[in-house]
Amino acid sequence: MGKNVLVIEDEPNIIEAISFILSRDGWSVATHSNGHDAVGVVQKAMPDLVILDVMLPGKTGYDILRELRSEDATHGLPVLMLTAKGQVKDREMAERAGASRFMTKPFSNAEVLDAVRELVAG
Amino acid sequence: MAGLRQAELARLVGISGSYLNLIEHNRRRIGGKLLNDIAQALNVEPSLLSEGAEAALLSALRVAAAEAEAVAVELERGDEFAGRFPGWAALISEQHKRLRSLEHTAATLTDRLTHDPHLATSVHEMLTMVTAIRSTAGILVDTKEIEPEWRNRFHRNLNEDSQRLAEGAEQLVAYLDDAGDASAGMTLPLEEVEGMLEAHKFRFDNLVNATPDELSTFVSNQAQLTSDAARDMAMAVVRQLRADARLLSLDMLERQVKAGNVDPAQIATDYGVPLSAVMRRLAAVSDIMLSMPMGLVMCDASGTLMLRKSVEGFAIPRFSGACPKWPLFQALSRPMQALRQTVTMTGREAKRFDCYAVSEPIGTIQVNVAPLYHSFMLIVPLEAAGPAEAEVGSSCRVCPLEKCEGRREPSLLADVG
Numbered sequence: 372m373g374k375n376v377l378v379i380e381d382e383p384n385i386i387e388a389i390s391f392i393l394s395r396d397g398w399s400v401a402t403h404s405n406g407h408d409a410v411g412v413v414q415k416a417m418p419d420l421v422i423l424d425v426m427l428p429g430k431t432g433y434d435i436l437r438e439l440r441s442e443d444a445t446h447g448l449p450v451l452m453l454t455a456k457g458q459v460k461d462r463e464m465a466e467r468a469g470a471s472r473f474m475t476k477p478f479s480n481a482e483v484l485d486a487v488r489e490l491v492a493g
Numbered sequence: 494m495a496g497l498r499q500a501e502l503a504r505l506v507g508i509s510g511s512y513l514n515l516i517e518h519n520r521r522r523i524g525g526k527l528l529n530d531i532a533q534a535l536n537v538e539p540s541l542l543s544e545g546a547e548a549a550l551l552s553a554l555r556v557a558a559a560e561a562e563a564v565a566v567e568l569e570r571g572d573e574f575a576g577r578f579p580g581w582a583a584l585i586s587e588q589h590k591r592l593r594s595l596e597h598t599a600a601t602l603t604d605r606l607t608h609d610p611h612l613a614t615s616v617h618e619m620l621t622m623v624t625a626i627r628s629t630a631g632i633l634v635d636t637k638e639i640e641p642e643w644r645n646r647f648h649r650n651l652n653e654d655s656q657r658l659a660e661g662a663e664q665l666v667a668y669l670d671d672a673g674d675a676s677a678g679m680t681l682p683l684e685e686v687e688g689m690l691e692a693h694k695f696r697f698d699n700l701v702n703a704t705p706d707e708l709s710t711f712v713s714n715q716a717q718l719t720s721d722a723a724r725d726m727a728m729a730v731v732r733q734l735r736a737d738a739r740l741l742s743l744d745m746l747e748r749q750v751k752a753g754n755v756d757p758a759q760i761a762t763d764y765g766v767p768l769s770a771v772m773r774r775l776a777a778v779s780d781i782m783l784s785m786p787m788g789l790v791m792c793d794a795s796g797t798l799m800l801r802k803s804v805e806g807f808a809i810p811r812f813s814g815a816c817p818k819w820p821l822f823q824a825l826s827r828p829m830q831a832l833r834q835t836v837t838m839t840g841r842e843a844k845r846f847d848c849y850a851v852s853e854p855i856g857t858i859q860v861n862v863a864p865l866y867h868s869f870m871l872i873v874p875l876e877a878a879g880p881a882e883a884e885v886g887s888s889c890r891v892c893p894l895e896k897c898e899g900r901r902e903p904s905l906l907a908d909v910g
Contacts, residue, residue, distance in 0.1 A: 382625060385628065426617060455624075476623070478628075479631060483628075
């Protein structure tokens with residue numbers, strides 16, 4: 372079982388907090404904060420899991436996810452989507468784009484950890 | 494009855510109680526001295542008791558009935574109902590008006606929540622700050638052994654994020670406070686622009702020589718415009734109407750009108766100006782130069798009505814889609830070709846109008862990029878009865894025309910005589 376997580380999020384303090392929690396849990400964490408070249412970063416890093424924010428500068432998380440799902444190498448990659456919009460239509464959009472799990476901000480650290488463990492184990 | 498017993502009223506105006514009873518129940522029509530005497534005794538305007546009020550009430554009832562989809566209303570007995578139960582009829586009319594007003598408020602508020610980018614961004618930013626704070630605070634509380642360097646960094650992050658959250662909250666409260674002003678919010682930007690244009694009668698001749706700064710100041714000072722969106726939209730329209738005024742001065746148009754020429758196509762040819770400019774200008778000056786004001790309506794390529802100067806007898810729908818048979822929409826499929834069609838508007842009065850329509854490209858021409866179009870229609874009321882090339886409606890829901898190819902939804906007035 373791999374333990375590499377890539378966090379794509381543009382809010383530095385959220386990146387720092389998530390990185391800290393996951394590192395303490397034994398995960399190797401890489402981070403990225405831009406939307407427009409995120410797909411390339413994922414393809415290069417090929418992590419075991421991607422934590423992907425929806426609102427990113429340059430390209431939305433939905434578009435990034437759709438591109439990842441259209442590529443063979445990243446088609447089945449576990450992706451945990453983070454968004455500040457908890458509406459049903461946002462959840463539906465995340466599902467349609469191919470999210471493995473959808474998490475609404477604000478979330479607790481325990482929720483993130485549980486989701487990451489489940490997604491990689493599953 | 495204004496605190497007056499029926500018998501007393503009958504005595505005061507010198508008629509029998511039973512005759513007054515017939516009048517009250519619309520079985521006898523009155524006028525002249527008797528109408529004035531009754532009005533005086535009741536301390537109301539005679540017009541309130543005459544046809545005008547009754548016709549307005551009947552019209553209001555008909556509209557209310559048309560909108561009550563689930564209820565089968567005896568439309569043909571509206572006169573009888575209003576005659577026998579004027580109080581109940583007035584109540585229905587009042588409640589319908591109130592319903593309309595509440596629906597409008599609800600639509601406005603929904604629109605603001607759905608489409609207000611500032612509100613959406615503010616809430617998103619605040620939720621992001623809350624997430625960062627919650628996560629960081631969780632780390633500080635739950636991590637038993639944490640290096641001083643990390644602890645200090647998280648304390649600093651908490652401080653930063655809580656400050657940003659406080660600022661965001663203050664800004665949001667200020668924004669919502671502003672939006673809660675009585676003058677703001679209850680109208681859509683387009684309605685505010687229409688209110689402003691109406692107040693100036695679509696004429697901005699006094700701004701022909703205004704500098705850009707003076708133009709901005711003018712728009713900023715318009716009381717009807719309460720939002721930046723409305724001011725931006727108004728600025729675009731005022732610029733266009735001002736450009737029209739530069740092309741066709743009041744003197745030029747006055748000469749044409751005096752010579753009996755109000756044909757927009759002819760005026761466009763005479764002065765070598767775009768037809769749409771002549772149409773807008775004629776609509777604007779018709780209020781002061783002609784006996785019958787002209788109307789104007791404009792839409793974009795999606796058919797959305799963006800500008801309207803109403804004219805009596807030609808109902809322009811406010812919230813629903815307009816009649817697809819209007820020459821305005823036909824012009825969209827024949828860009829740059831002027832159309833002229835005499836139409837009658839469906840309904841009891843069936844007024845006749847000469848409609849001129851043209852759609853013209855907007856923006857600058859770019860290579861291999863199809864232009865977008867705006868379509869304009871000048872609505873010229875015709876006094877004399879006569880033939881019409883087409884019968885058009887306002888919108889499907891209130892149009893009684895049967896077997897119309899353009900019908901989008903069933904009419905609620907189909908069974909009205």
